[in-house]
Amino acid sequence: MEKLLEVKNMHVSFDTYGGEVKAVRGVNFDVNKGETLAIVGESGSGKSVTTKALMQLIPQPPGRIKEGEILFEGRDLAKMNEKQMQKIRGKEISMIFQDPMTSLNPTMKVGNQIMEGLIKHQKMSKAQARKRVSELLELVGIPDAENRINQYPHQFSGGMRQRVVVAIALACNPKLLIADEPTTALDVTIQAQILELMKDIQKKTDSATIFITHDLGVVANVADRVAVMYAGKIVEIGTVDDIFYNPQHPYTWGLLGSMPSLDSEDEELYAIPGSPPDLLNPPKGDAFAARNEYAMKIDFEQEPPMFKVSDTHYAATWLLHENAPKIEPPEAVKKRMEGNANGSSSSEGERI
Amino acid sequence: MTRYIIQRLVYMIITMFLIATLTFFLMKLLPGSPLASADKLSEEQQAVVLEKYGLNDPIPVQYYNYMVNLAQGDLGISFQFDNREVTTIIMDRIGPSMQLGIQAMVIGTILGMLLGLVSALYHNSPLDYTSTFLAVLGQSIPSFVFAGLLQFYIGVKLGWFPVALWEGWEYTVLPTVSLAIFPIAIAARFMRTEMLEVMGSDYIVTARAKGVNKFGVIIKHGLRNALIPLITVLGPLAIGLMTGTLVIENIFAVPGIGEQFVKAINVNDYPIIMGTTLLLAFMFIFIILVIDLLYGVIDPRIRLAEGE
Numbered sequence: 001m002e003k004l005l006e007v008k009n010m011h012v013s014f015d016t017y018g019g020e021v022k023a024v025r026g027v028n029f030d031v032n033k034g035e036t037l038a039i040v041g042e043s044g045s046g047k048s049v050t051t052k053a054l055m056q057l058i059p060q061p062p063g064r065i066k067e068g069e070i071l072f073e074g075r076d077l078a079k080m081n082e083k084q085m086q087k088i089r090g091k092e093i094s095m096i097f098q099d100p101m102t103s104l105n106p107t108m109k110v111g112n113q114i115m116e117g118l119i120k121h122q123k124m125s126k127a128q129a130r131k132r133v134s135e136l137l138e139l140v141g142i143p144d145a146e147n148r149i150n151q152y153p154h155q156f157s158g159g160m161r162q163r164v165v166v167a168i169a170l171a172c173n174p175k176l177l178i179a180d181e182p183t184t185a186l187d188v189t190i191q192a193q194i195l196e197l198m199k200d201i202q203k204k205t206d207s208a209t210i211f212i213t214h215d216l217g218v219v220a221n222v223a224d225r226v227a228v229m230y231a232g233k234i235v236e237i238g239t240v241d242d243i244f245y246n247p248q249h250p251y252t253w254g255l256l257g258s259m260p261s262l263d264s265e266d267e268e269l270y271a272i273p274g275s276p277p278d279l280l281n282p283p284k285g286d287a288f289a290a291r292n293e294y295a296m297k298i299d300f301e302q303e304p305p306m307f308k309v310s311d312t313h314y315a316a317t318w319l320l321h322e323n324a325p326k327i328e329p330p331e332a333v334k335k336r337m338e339g340n341a342n343g344s345s346s347s348e349g350e351r352i
Numbered sequence: 353m354t355r356y357i358i359q360r361l362v363y364m365i366i367t368m369f370l371i372a373t374l375t376f377f378l379m380k381l382l383p384g385s386p387l388a389s390a391d392k393l394s395e396e397q398q399a400v401v402l403e404k405y406g407l408n409d410p411i412p413v414q415y416y417n418y419m420v421n422l423a424q425g426d427l428g429i430s431f432q433f434d435n436r437e438v439t440t441i442i443m444d445r446i447g448p449s450m451q452l453g454i455q456a457m458v459i460g461t462i463l464g465m466l467l468g469l470v471s472a473l474y475h476n477s478p479l480d481y482t483s484t485f486l487a488v489l490g491q492s493i494p495s496f497v498f499a500g501l502l503q504f505y506i507g508v509k510l511g512w513f514p515v516a517l518w519e520g521w522e523y524t525v526l527p528t529v530s531l532a533i534f535p536i537a538i539a540a541r542f543m544r545t546e547m548l549e550v551m552g553s554d555y556i557v558t559a560r561a562k563g564v565n566k567f568g569v570i571i572k573h574g575l576r577n578a579l580i581p582l583i584t585v586l587g588p589l590a591i592g593l594m595t596g597t598l599v600i601e602n603i604f605a606v607p608g609i610g611e612q613f614v615k616a617i618n619v620n621d622y623p624i625i626m627g628t629t630l631l632l633a634f635m636f637i638f639i640i641l642v643i644d645l646l647y648g649v650i651d652p653r654i655r656l657a658e659g660e
Contacts (some may be wrong), residue, residue: 057557082566090563097561102554107651109575116563116572152652168562 004176004208005031005054010078012046012053012232015061021280023049025232026068031176036209038203038215038223038240040255044276046232047212051178054210055093056085072176091121096198097311099187111146111149117171126255136167139204141197147260156208159190163197170201177202177209183218195221209227216259220244220347225312228252231287238313245280245337247329248315249294257332270332286318294319294327335345360644364637371633372626374423376415379625386431386620405431418626425632428623432616440625442609446631448518449601449608453526453594460535467536468543473570477546483540490537499530499603516605527604531593535586542585548579553577568608579650587643588636595632 013022022111024046031037040046050060052058054077060250069182070077077088094117097103105113114136115129118306130149153161162182165258169177180196183191199222202209211222219226219240226243228236236249248255274291277283283290289299298318298332307320326332386407387398402408406417421428425440464487471483501595503526509517513525550556551574559573601608609628616624 011392055561057561058652086563086565088563095558095561097554097558099554103558105555105559105573116526116559118565120563163358165558170559171562288473326426 001254002033003030004033004073006069006071007050007054008071010050010053012049012058013066013067014058014063016280017071018318019269019280020126022282023063023232023279024053025279027232027234027235028228028235029227029234031210033175034202034206034208035224036211038211038213038221038225038226039221041229042214042255043111045229045281047214047229048180049232051180051210051212053097054178055089055095056080056082057089057095061326068225085138087121090117090174091172091173092179093176094172094174095180096165096169096177096227098161098180098181098184098243099163100158103165106153109150109152110156114164114171117168118280125224132171133167136171139170139201140164140167141193142167146230155186158186159193162186162190162194165202166197173205174177174207178212179209180212181214182211183215183236184213191218198222208252213281216255217245228255231282232279233316235288235317236313236315238309238315242313244309246309247312247319247333248309248313248320249288250294251288251318252315253329253333256331256336286316353505357645359501359642362643364634364641367637368630368634372630373415373624377420377630379622380411380414382617383618386622390465392483395637400588404407422630427627431620431621431625432624433537436581438623441612441624442627442631445612447608448606448625449597449610450610451525451588452531452597452606454598455524456531456593457535457590460532461539464536464539465543465582467540469547469570469575471540471544472547472551475480479545482581484544487537487540487544490533491541494599494642495530495534495597496599496603497565500528502526504529504602516603517546518604518606523604526542527600527606530603531600533595535589535593538585538589539582542582543578546581549576550574550578579649583646583650589641591636595635 007027007225008027008309009301010024010027011022014021027050029037041047041048049063051059053063054070054072056065056077058064065078066183068078072093074090077085111133114133115124115126118124118129118132133149134145137148138155142148142160142163148156153164156164162185166182181199183194186194193216198209209222211219213219223240225239226237227234228249230251234261236243236247236252238246243252246257247256253270254270257270258272260269272291275289277287282298285301286292286295286299286304289295292299296318301317302319304316304321306314306316308314309320310317318324329337386405387393387401399408404620406414418428427442430438430441456468467483467487473481475642476556480491491522503515506512507526508565508657514523515526517523542639549571551570556569556573559569595609597608598614599611600606601611612624613628615621616628
């Protein structure tokens, strides 16, 4: 598989009055052509900052990419200036935002908002762009495109607005689509529609996608590979099956365990105890150690490296070290792993 | 839309009627009479004058007569300037005031918006601090201070522009500048605050993610969304400036309406007081209508709500 994007040791920090907040602390991952990588993690784990940094969309200052490389088709985006980035944004990499109620300009006609990128990047005339906008609206499932083009965002429902946001992102056939929690602000039925739409579009356009979410149900539904982020680092990365049916990191166990399921007999929903660390002063050793019931002495002293589980699967936990004691994952996770072994569930069936 | 405007015009007429009524009776409550300073006239002469202007009639009758004349567009004859129609007097005087006001507003709005934009875009930089400081200064120092300084330094010392009087375009420069400082300051402060807020919105990130350049983001996406609060404050300010400012007109010896109005009140020149009040009220209401229509032009969400 051909690599489209390679992120190497990326650090992103925000300079605040209190000091330097290390939001992303050395992230490595790559995205192949046409594949979907999901990035999961709780709020504040650095998912959004990671992807915004790819497009240099974090506010600078206070934010900055401290070090690392972002190789997009071999070119390092981290070293590009604003002018060069403007040619990448919207054309080669584009973004779908979280909240359709606020991410469209309220005083600009929807058609014009979609057209902007086309006119800028593809040097289309207004008439050509208009034609393309009609096609796009049809592609994202907005009927009556001719009239809709001249309407303002407030004349659209939430789900329809999100379709417009998707159309804006797709306008110039980007090679990489970043979807930053595209369904979080929508209600469940609309969520399903937008997810179907995105899968459908990916099939048609063959663009690669980075999908940020904290909804594991969504991950199972859309992703090829999954990266689990915690406290500004990727703690486990692998294929969907690796992560769902053979998770290695205790944090991944916690995430999977706290996912409600219909056939669970437990009365209470499991939650990971504690809260994420303060990234102004990241803890020594493994950032998850304080919340980890399996933490060992070394977890509080040294950061674990990425251990290889298989060719596709890596996890950063000392439990994978050859000297570590053998530890059984929690019941809920074990059940899931066994379920897979019996072949009774597929990733498609994991939707909540 | 047309229906809305017609509806608003009907309200305007009602409002004008109420203002006329209220001003008429309030004015009659003022102490003194138009003849207070005319003590050289004998009592008989005074009686003749009062009779001539209908001031001996009961107040309701005077009110009725005034309103009937008003409905025919007749504002009456001034007491101070014998036999001169109020309409002519006001028309002579409103010209310079409006010219000064409009010039000051245009300059004030444009410069103020630029200053505010620069502040917002270079937020927390020395440029921002300087322009914010200037804006606070402009807002807190009264315009007559600037007027005096301008007269002395630019008018007398440098001799670039005439110090006072009203004899041509160059005479408008110094009063316009003195008047413009306040709107510059107000526009700059509002523009800065609004732009900062707008530039932090999600749709600005969306625009940047599309690859739109900085200038395009500011002008196409930022500016329009920042305009509503600005118009809300600048509208009434514009009326204040256009309807004459007593102090500036006095300092620069401009034959404007502000000075005239105050004089009319002092000598109880009822027709002039009424005429001027009505004109100012009309301008006020009219500008408010224009502002409301502008809201709709700028923000489509407001347009729809009003149209229904």
